[in-house]
Amino acid sequence: MQAFTDLFTELDKTTGTHRKLAALTAYLRQAPPADAAWAVYFLMGRRPRRAVKSRTLAQWAAEEAEIPGWLFEACYHNVGDLAETIALLLPPSTASTQAPLHIWIEERLLKLAALDEPTQKEIMLSAWQHMDTTQRLVWNKLITGGFRIGVSQRLMTRALASVSGTEPALIAHRLMGEWTPSPDFYHALIARKDSAGAHSRPYPFFLAHPITQPLEILGDPQEWLAEWKWDGIRAQLIKRNAQVFIWSRGEEMVTAAFPELTAAAHFLPDGCVLDGEIVAWRESEPLGFGVLQRRLGRKRADTRIMEAAPVVLMAYDLLEYAGTDIRQKSLEKRRDLLEGIATAVAAHPIRLSPLVPAVNWEALNAAMRDARARGVEGLILKRRCSAYQAGRRRGDWWKWKVDPYRIDAVLIYAQPGHGRRSGLYTDYTFAVWQDGVLVPIAKAYSGLTDEEIRQVDRFVRANTVERYGPVRAVKAELVFELAFEGIQRSTRHKSGIAVRFPRIARWRKDKTPQTADTLETIKQLSD
Amino acid sequence: MIIILFIRKPVASRSIVETSKSEHYRGERFPVHRNFSEAGSIGGRHSMSTSDGPLIEIRPAGLYCPAGDFYVDPIEAVPYAVISHGHADHARPGHQHYLASSLCAPILKARLGTAIDVQSLAYGEPVLRNGVRLSLHPAGHILGSAQVRIEHAGRVWVVTGDFKQHADPTCLPFEPVRCHGLIMESTFGLPVFRWPAPGQVLNQINQWWAHNRREQQPSLLFAYSLGKAQRILSGIEAIGPIYLHGAVAAVNQVYARAGIVLPAALPVGAKSEPHEFSGALIVAPPIADHSVWTRRFKKAERAYASGWMQIRGNRRRRSLDRGFVLSDHADWDGLLAAVSASQAEEVWVTHGFDSELVRYLNERGCRAKTFTLPYPGETDED
Numbered sequence: 037m038q039a040f041t042d043l044f045t046e047l048d049k050t051t052g053t054h055r056k057l058a059a060l061t062a063y064l065r066q067a068p069p070a071d072a073a074w075a076v077y078f079l080m081g082r083r084p085r086r087a088v089k090s091r092t093l094a095q096w097a098a099e100e101a102e103i104p105g106w107l108f109e110a111c112y113h114n115v116g117d118l119a120e121t122i123a124l125l126l127p128p129s130t131a132s133t134q135a136p137l138h139i140w141i142e143e144r145l146l147k148l149a150a151l152d153e154p155t156q157k158e159i160m161l162s163a164w165q166h167m168d169t170t171q172r173l174v175w176n177k178l179i180t181g182g183f184r185i186g187v188s189q190r191l192m193t194r195a196l197a198s199v200s201g202t203e204p205a206l207i208a209h210r211l212m213g214e215w216t217p218s219p220d221f222y223h224a225l226i227a228r229k230d231s232a233g234a235h236s237r238p239y240p241f242f243l244a245h246p247i248t249q250p251l252e253i254l255g256d257p258q259e260w261l262a263e264w265k266w267d268g269i270r271a272q273l274i275k276r277n278a279q280v281f282i283w284s285r286g287e288e289m290v291t292a293a294f295p296e297l298t299a300a301a302h303f304l305p306d307g308c309v310l311d312g313e314i315v316a317w318r319e320s321e322p323l324g325f326g327v328l329q330r331r332l333g334r335k336r337a338d339t340r341i342m343e344a345a346p347v348v349l350m351a352y353d354l355l356e357y358a359g360t361d362i363r364q365k366s367l368e369k370r371r372d373l374l375e376g377i378a379t380a381v382a383a384h385p386i387r388l389s390p391l392v393p394a395v396n397w398e399a400l401n402a403a404m405r406d407a408r409a410r411g412v413e414g415l416i417l418k419r420r421c422s423a424y425q426a427g428r429r430r431g432d433w434w435k436w437k438v439d440p441y442r443i444d445a446v447l448i449y450a451q452p453g454h455g456r457r458s459g460l461y462t463d464y465t466f467a468v469w470q471d472g473v474l475v476p477i478a479k480a481y482s483g484l485t486d487e488e489i490r491q492v493d494r495f496v497r498a499n500t501v502e503r504y505g506p507v508r509a510v511k512a513e514l515v516f517e518l519a520f521e522g523i524q525r526s527t528r529h530k531s532g533i534a535v536r537f538p539r540i541a542r543w544r545k546d547k548t549p550q551t552a553d554t555l556e557t558i559k560q561l562s563d
Numbered sequence: 564m565i566i567i568l569f570i571r572k573p574v575a576s577r578s579i580v581e582t583s584k585s586e587h588y589r590g591e592r593f594p595v596h597r598n599f600s601e602a603g604s605i606g607g608r609h610s611m612s613t614s615d616g617p618l619i620e621i622r623p624a625g626l627y628c629p630a631g632d633f634y635v636d637p638i639e640a641v642p643y644a645v646i647s648h649g650h651a652d653h654a655r656p657g658h659q660h661y662l663a664s665s666l667c668a669p670i671l672k673a674r675l676g677t678a679i680d681v682q683s684l685a686y687g688e689p690v691l692r693n694g695v696r697l698s699l700h701p702a703g704h705i706l707g708s709a710q711v712r713i714e715h716a717g718r719v720w721v722v723t724g725d726f727k728q729h730a731d732p733t734c735l736p737f738e739p740v741r742c743h744g745l746i747m748e749s750t751f752g753l754p755v756f757r758w759p760a761p762g763q764v765l766n767q768i769n770q771w772w773a774h775n776r777r778e779q780q781p782s783l784l785f786a787y788s789l790g791k792a793q794r795i796l797s798g799i800e801a802i803g804p805i806y807l808h809g810a811v812a813a814v815n816q817v818y819a820r821a822g823i824v825l826p827a828a829l830p831v832g833a834k835s836e837p838h839e840f841s842g843a844l845i846v847a848p849p850i851a852d853h854s855v856w857t858r859r860f861k862k863a864e865r866a867y868a869s870g871w872m873q874i875r876g877n878r879r880r881r882s883l884d885r886g887f888v889l890s891d892h893a894d895w896d897g898l899l900a901a902v903s904a905s906q907a908e909e910v911w912v913t914h915g916f917d918s919e920l921v922r923y924l925n926e927r928g929c930r931a932k933t934f935t936l937p938y939p940g941e942t943d944e945d
Contacts, residue, residue, distance in 0.1 A: 048875065051882050103754055104926065110919045111755045116876050124755040124873065459877055486880070503918065 037167075039067060040075055040137045041174045047079075047185045056186060060195035070138040073217035076225070080192055080211065083181035087148035088156055090118055090180065096157055100164065101125040113506035116454035119176030123169050132168045145178055189240075190427055200226035208426050212287060213237035235276040238283040239309065239355050239363065240426035244416055244433035251397040251417070254434070259420055261367065262392040262400055264412040265435055266350050267325045267522075268315035269332070273297060273349060273386070275304050276359070282314075292336050297349050300384035304377060307359030311424075312351035312389060322411040325536065326524045350389040351378060352416075355424055363424035370424070407438045413521070414438045440519035441535075441561050443468065443553045444544055445477055447514040450496040451507045453481065461496040461508065462489055464540075466518060468531075470555040474512055475531045477558070478520065483540030492543075515547040516540050523561060531555055617744050617909070618695075618713050618720040621934050626722060626746065630715045631695030633662075635722045638936060645697065647724025648708035649674060649789055662690075664699045666734075666821055667707030670789070673817050686735065702726035703737030704891050705790030706818055712740050720744040721905065727890065728897045730761050732797050733790070733823050737893075739904035744911070747901060750892040751870050752916035758870070758894045764887050765798045771866060771885055776803050776842035781863040786811075788848040790891050791868060793818045796825045796846065806831045806840065808847035808856070837861045852881070870894070902929060 046059035060079075064072055098108040103125065115121040133140070144163060148156050164172055177183055189211065197204040210225050213236055247254075254260060270285040280301040282291045291298060294314065304310075316323035316331070323345070330345045331337060354374040355363050362370060378388035392403050392415060400415060407414055414437040422432035445466035453462035463481050467474035484492065492514065499511040519541040526534035533555075620627045625637035633643035640657030647653050649670035654663075661681040663671055668683035684690060686709065689698040694716075699709035704725040711722040721742040728737045768784070775782040786792040788810040796805070796815070805828040807815065815825055831845065840860050849867060851857055870890025871877040878886035893901060898920060902910055910931040912921050917933040924931035 048879075049884060051879075101754065104923075107754065107919060107923060110916070111753050114753055114916075115755055115874050120875060121755060124757075128757075454876075459871075459874060460880070 037133050037135055037137050037140050037171060037174070039063060040071065041171050043075065044174050044177075044183070044185065045170060047187060051186065053191065056191060057195055057198070060187070060192065061198050064195060064199045068136065068138075069219035069222040071136050073219065073222040073225075074138050074141050076192060076196070076211075076222070077217040078178060079183055079185075079187040080189060081182065081184075083178075084146060085149060086179070086181065087145065088160065088179060092153070092156075093122065093160070093176070093179070094118065096160055097122040097125055100127065100161065109505070113452050114459050116452060116459065119180045120173055122176050123173035126164055126169075126172060129165065129168055129172075131166050133166045133171060140175065141178065148179075196226055200228075202226055202228050205426060208240045209237065212240055213283065214289065235279070236274065236281045236289070238272040238274060238281070238287070239311075239361075239424075241270060241272070241285050241311070242353075242425045242433060243428040244418075244435035245428060245430045247417070247434040247436050251400060251436075254397075254417065257394050257396050257400075260394060261371070261418045261420055262394045262403070263352055263389050263416045263418070264392060264407070264410070265414040265416050265437065266313040266315045266389070267322060267411065267413045268313040268328055268347075268350070271312060271314045271349065272355070273301060273304075273310045273312070273351075274356075275301050275306055275308050278306055290332075293331055293334060294347060294349075295337055296342060296347065296385050300349075300386045303384065304386070305358070307356060308354065308377065309356035310349065310351040310374070310377075310386070311353035311355055312349045314347050314349050316345055317348040317385075318346055324411060324524070325522070346385070348385040348387050350387055352389040353424060366421045366423070367418055368420045404436065404438065437521075440521055440541075441523065442517055442519050442541060443477075443558055443561075444515055444547055444551065445518050446474055446512045446549045446552045447492070447510060447516060448474055448476065448512055449507050449509055450492070460489060461493045464492075464516075466516060466538075467512070468553045468555050468558060470531070474549075475555060476529075477531050477533070477555070478518055478535050478538035480516075480518060480538045480540050483519075484543065488543055512549045515544040515549055515552050517542050517544050523558065533559060616718075618715050618718055619722070619744070619746060619911075621936065625936060628695060628713055628715075628720075631692045631697065631713065633692060633697075635711050636724065643692075645711050646671060647702065647711060647722065648704055650705070650725065653724060662697075664707045664709045667709065669817050669820065670707055670814075673813065674789075686738075700738045700740050701735035703728060703731060703734055706734045706793070706821060706823065708734060710738070710740055712742070718743050720746065721907075723747040723901065725750070725892055726897075726901065727893045728900060729758055729890075729894075731794050731891070733793050733818065737901070739901065741904075741906050743907060744909045745902065745905045745907035746911045746913075747898070748892070749898060749912045749915035749917045749920045751890065751894055752898055752912070752920035754895045756870060756873055756890075756894045757896060758873075758890060759888055761798070761889060764868075764889045765795070768795065768866075768868070768887055769800045769802060771864070771887075772799075772802050772844050775864045779841040781840040781842070781860045782844045783857065783860050783863040783865045784844060784846050784887075785849040785852055785865070785867040786846055786889075787869075787891075789814050791889065792846050792848075793823060793825060794891070795868060795889070796828070797823060799826065799844070801826060802844070804829060804839075804843040806835075806843055806845045808845070808851055810848050810851075811846050831856075831859075835859065902931075 043059055043063040047056055050056060063075065067075060094108055098105050111125060112118060112121045115124065144159055148159060163175055167175060193204045193208045196207045207225060215221055272283045274281040280291060280298045281289060282294055282297060284290050316327035327345045328347065330341060331347060351374060354370045357373050375388060394400050404415060414435065417434045417436065419432040445468050447464055448467045449465035450461040451463040453460055465476050465479050468477045495514060496508055496510050500508040501511055502509040518538050520535040520538040522536035524534045525532065618628055618630060620629055624634060624639040624641050626635045633645055634641045635645045636647050636653040637644050638655065642659045644658035644661050646661055646663040646667065649667055654671055654674065656675045659680065661671060661679055663681060663683060665683035665685055668681045671679060671681055684699050686699055686701055689696050696714040698712045700712055702708040702710045702724050704727055708724060710724060710726065713720045719742040721740050725748055726737050772782045786795055792811045793815060805826055807828045807830060812830055819825060837859060845860060864884045866885035866887060867881065867883050868887040868889040870888065870892055872886030873888045902924060908930060910924060910929060911934050912931060913934050913936060921931040921933045
């Protein structure tokens, strides 16, 4: 536990990739495999099912700290991290645990879930008593999840490759899908040769980079393939040993949520992996992300929901064919093989994502103007000769999104942020005019520079008109241009509409609140 | 005659009335009440009469004592200002007359100009104005920082200014003052703010510097230029050369004249070569971070000494390599201890987590309320 706590402190101390890498490799070199497996698991953002509810943890910590619940809440809103709030509030300790990480996890943490609440509490209090402040912070984070200290999948892969001498690509692949942290897993993870099994494992996704300049910089249009950018969820469909697995980009197994895709995969040859987008679809048209959302977050889909929100998989790449990894073949070759497979399932919800003809860049610019009407998010451009790489890489795959909707809205509420932005007012609610009243239209958290955030923070503190817990209502004075991707009717929102992926485009210091947009004009945008 | 002259041309008349100046000061504005034999002692509740009502009002210009006709740390320019300490949000320019502790007065002159009219008082030394007895008591915040004790018609109110109880070799320790009404700050008024022992934090700074020195890197330490920087410098080990930002160097001179022993340090010269700084400690105000000035320190490790560093998010947001938890304000326990020691019947809280502290005090049977002064926003100085 102490070695992992030191690693956490080192990682948390620095923003530099080299230092993080050095800290990780130093830890992995000395850690017993049983600990190392858990360190990899947690630092990559995985976590076991939450054993104790946040509210319950908060309550126990407040009792230990002898403070009322509301004061704990106030602290939490300022600190912006539950694990840290608890560590700071618990009475100071002189103890420090010497037990290894995997013992704390396997003997205590994993057993918590099955126990009744009084026993859980006993274990938690005893754990806190045995630990110093930093150990408590790390322990609490193991329970609440979410280390978020800048260890990306790529960084972890590099560290593991550096201590083992194994190919990073092989390690990245082994880290995909579901696995249980154990000494055996850790040995297999860093082994030079692959072992059998893991036939449900997906490949690391290759992600497109946003393109910000005119298409002409890509050179000869003949070297590129263009596809529509569908508004759905990215997925890999795997068929191996006559079994079908569907993985989302968040590495969540979503097979059970899409039985129609599993059924259609019956017609696919064995030993193949498709990459594509699951899109809500009826007849010849996409239904929009809002409809797809009804399919997400459920363990199983019943007939009723499948009727109401039908889906297709728009397949655009083939990563494995006849049991062989073909990711290093050119996109053109992979696409040929994919087209061959897709004809077998043509009438089914597994479809071939069509190419957008690209004789020249002007044709694509024209297609782009048509994108919103088609219900797609834009275009994806892929180099014909490109291999299927891992992660977000520049150069071969580009995404070009349609311009967002833009409106001017007034800041009316602010709330402190979390993590890096804790203690600063960074979470904002914006409003537009309706019959002379400002109605909330969107919440947005991103888009301002650090300096602008500090300025808005000062404004919020100096212009608070009312407080509701952590939320401050502020004088309607600041105007911001918001960008968002879509508008939907909503009965849950006061304004009657919900906007998709809102963010702050810029601070309109030149505008007064009176000149902000009205709800009516926004509704017209979507018509 | 003298009075008229003085009021008209206070600065020019000084030399003329030199001999009688102090008498004049005291007689007309904040006179010594020589009859008080227990001058400066802590007033006991039992010896006081019980005529009600606060001795302080909140006015647009700041905290005002109507009976004494003076302000404490006013925001706008006023005729009579009692100043708790030299930080910019408390000591503002433009007042006609200043009253401050004798250790604070030189700081005011250094910051606001020597032309300002300052009367200085020793800690505990009382003065009278319009029948109001006023005295200053150590607040432990920075050199010369004071709590303002105001007594009138048997009532005592205290304005703490900024204060702390943790050890600080550059100023006298906080002295609890009993009162009917206490007006206090709450910069760190949440129980997550509990300070480690300052000696322990100084050790961390020493170790950090020593480590960077071994790596031949500069150690760039951000600390508020008035108070925090000197507190650190007075306690740091002689590990290597120390360089100062101009703002820190200027304050160091004032501290040195007050007898505070600070280690020898060099100015960061315009022509300094980057290699001069490898292994050195550079102390600069936080505002210098990300400025052109800091660019000369190649490969510097950046750290910030502040109470805000207690929260990881504050450190990460500034992309600092280290955060040292060292504050010149009271922590949660310190705020509660100050309330309790004052035995005040009524507590007014401002600046910081005032609504949280007030609610907590109210739930514990202490009559407390928040108030807001029209500061131009809160600052993150400390």
